[in-house]
Amino acid sequence: MMLVHALSVSERWRGVLTGGTTTTPAPSGPMELPISLRRAVDRALDGIALSDLKRAADRLSQRYRAEVRDGRFHLSDDLAARAYLATRLPATFAAVRSSMDAVAEALPDFAPVTALDVGAGPGTALWAASDCWASLDDALLIEGSPAIRAVGETLSGAAAPARIEWRAGDAAGDLPDLEPRDLVTLAYVLDELAEPARDRLVDRLWSLTAGTLLIVEPGTPAGWARVVRVRQRLVAAGAHLVAPCVHSSACPLAAPDWCHFSRRVARSRLHRMAKGAEVPWEDEKFVYVAASRQPGARPDARIIAPPWNAGNGRIGFKLCGRDGVQTERVLGKRDGAAFKVARRLDWGDGLSTQDQPEA
């Protein structure tokens, strides 16, 4: 008899499987910033003319889209930094926070006390980490741009960890005078660095990781290619991949296919106005890799694309398996309990199969 059960699912589905019984999952809505961060952002944006914010947001998204590297920070002035708060922080927060959920599921005993975040921007990873792990007590944030560092420092006055230090530093340099920390993060930074600097930075960050290193990038083919390279370096350095990869063999995907995930994010009124957007949400596409000094719990497979309607009430899943192989599986009612569980799962969730479902 075939049996499929969830081993590792995102926070949306926690409680789906309790003692072998199936319960209704909590409804999943667009992710919001924690209330204290939302208030701090509102204060930071108070009094800025919408037309100025809109212009700065447009400039910023052009620079990000074109992956401009002209020696200037994208967030080089105060207005650009505040435009980032309005238009990008909710999405990068959602991507980092979702990736941390996957880490917490793989490493349920991981309770980081110290954290290091490089290319911290407005402190996104600090807020996400303290939302994910109440144990967090001491955070060091390194940021090269004085404009976003100043904004981030002000915001972090409302954050939870007892000790928060902001430091000016160059991610492309040596990052001297640092001690290993439990959690090390690098979110949406690699795409702003040249390749030799990226490799050096990843090696340096791994050397500074006492527990887990999490690297998040935009969910584009280029972002995925950067993460695949990071993944190879970390595996070669002896790291345990804890998420999203369920194996340490070579990534089975080949261009033009690429691995990425998605998180729906609430858009504030100001965000909608600054972006000229109609709908009150957006889907942030991201890709990440988390590597640890300790092995994590691995599901048998991870769902690496949106499940699809396969007709006749059946659902199709694109899976990356522990054997290092990418497969597609279709489940329907005749699969019984397996289908009941699998139909609640979503893109990015882990799936454990004791008998493979029929293709």
Ligand SMILES: C[S@@+](CC[C@H](N)C(=O)[O-])C[C@H]1O[C@@H](n2cnc3c(N)ncnc32)[C@H](O)[C@@H]1O
């Ligand atoms: C896209 S933002 C991401 C900010 C934040 N990590 C997040 O996820 O929202 C990239 C950040 O990296 C910083 N950065 C880029 N190159 C850097 C460098 N060489 N040294 C230090 N910070 C850098 C930028 O100033 C910016 O704040």
